[in-house]
Amino acid sequence: MKVRVLVRLKPGIMDVQGEAVKRALAGLGFSEVSDLRVGKVIDIDLAEARPGEARARVGEMCRQLLANPILEDYTLETVDDLAPREVAR
Amino acid sequence: MRFGVVVFPGTWSDCDFHYVVSEVLHQPVRYVWHREHELGQLDCVILPGGFSYGDYLRAGAVAGRSPVVAALRDFVTRGGLVLGSCNGFQILCEAGLLPGVLTRNECLQYRCQSTHLVVENIDTPFTRGLRAGQVLTMPISHGEGKYHTDAETLARLKQQNLVVFRYADADGRVTKASNPNGSLDNIAGIVNPEGTVLGMMPHPERASETAMGGTDGLLMFQSLLGSLVEDGSFLKR
Numbered sequence: 572m573k574v575r576v577l578v579r580l581k582p583g584i585m586d587v588q589g590e591a592v593k594r595a596l597a598g599l600g601f602s603e604v605s606d607l608r609v610g611k612v613i614d615i616d617l618a619e620a621r622p623g624e625a626r627a628r629v630g631e632m633c634r635q636l637l638a639n640p641i642l643e644d645y646t647l648e649t650v651d652d653l654a655p656r657e658v659a660r
Numbered sequence: 661m662r663f664g665v666v667v668f669p670g671t672w673s674d675c676d677f678h679y680v681v682s683e684v685l686h687q688p689v690r691y692v693w694h695r696e697h698e699l700g701q702l703d704c705v706i707l708p709g710g711f712s713y714g715d716y717l718r719a720g721a722v723a724g725r726s727p728v729v730a731a732l733r734d735f736v737t738r739g740g741l742v743l744g745s746c747n748g749f750q751i752l753c754e755a756g757l758l759p760g761v762l763t764r765n766e767c768l769q770y771r772c773q774s775t776h777l778v779v780e781n782i783d784t785p786f787t788r789g790l791r792a793g794q795v796l797t798m799p800i801s802h803g804e805g806k807y808h809t810d811a812e813t814l815a816r817l818k819q820q821n822l823v824v825f826r827y828a829d830a831d832g833r834v835t836k837a838s839n840p841n842g843s844l845d846n847i848a849g850i851v852n853p854e855g856t857v858l859g860m861m862p863h864p865e866r867a868s869e870t871a872m873g874g875t876d877g878l879l880m881f882q883s884l885l886g887s888l889v890e891d892g893s894f895l896k897r
């Protein structure tokens with residue numbers, strides 16, 4: 572089973588990295604960007620075929636290490652194939 | 661007083677701390693590898709600055725779950741002293757031994773500069789030789805030193821007088837301009853309610869000899885030495 576973890580800064584936590592990227596985009600002419608926040612994607616392949624069990628285990632991983640509950644929220648996606656649907660080259 | 665200096669892959673201030681303890685304070689000290697479980701015989705364990713595990717995931721996140729930090733929990737329960745500086749402070753927060761978290765500096769810059777710290781709490785073995793309101797000068801060197809916690813925890817830190825150092829100007833005034841990283845309430849260092857675990861972003865080991873440009877960091881080590889009682893316990897006041 573493959574599980575994708577999306578870790579984001581909680582609403583209200585200032586994302587200085589996102590601010591810097593937003594400014595850089597504005598410098599390239601993308602002035603329509605009103606807000607930008609940077610998060611993390613963690614793809615986990617684990618030896619567990621049952622989606623519910625896999626999600627429970629990964630949820631525990633998030634609580635113990637992958638996300639810091641003071642700063643970050645996380646969401647889980649169970650996917651059959653984590654290959655990106657669109658590949659940009 | 662027997663010191664241990666913990667070394668993770670990526671730690672960089674370990675030699676500086678070892679040098680100050682052995683060559684300036686003339687106290688016994690040994691390096692403690694991050695896989696070690698045995699901290700017996702030590703009075704004070706130092707978590708130095710650096711980039712443990714390359715700051716992967718979050719600063720201090722991986723080190724905060726290492727075998728030596730698991731052993732550190734028992735060490736703290738037994739009343740042992742722990743000093744975490746810079747990355748050491750980040751590790752203590754990630755491990756939950758201190759509340760809160762250190763995040764990216766608000767200015768987005770890595771800040772390597774001298775700072776003034778006003779001493780807020782002298783009821784710890786680390787600060788009992790200092791005066792409340794005393795201004796110390798010590799360097800910082802970090803990119804992720806902005807202290808953050810929720811409003812409830814901040815209120816508890818203040819109520820229990822657990823904030824030990826705040827960034828200030830040369831006269832001890834806590835101002836926005838003297839805050840190098842955007843830290844909540846100018847917090848530079850905090851302690852646990854027992855007064856035995858101190859985390860701080862500044863580097864006392866880099867201010868411990870005149871040749872280094874200052875000796876205010878040494879005052880903390882001298883406080884520590886003066887706090888050890890013959891039975892192995894520590895004086896707080």
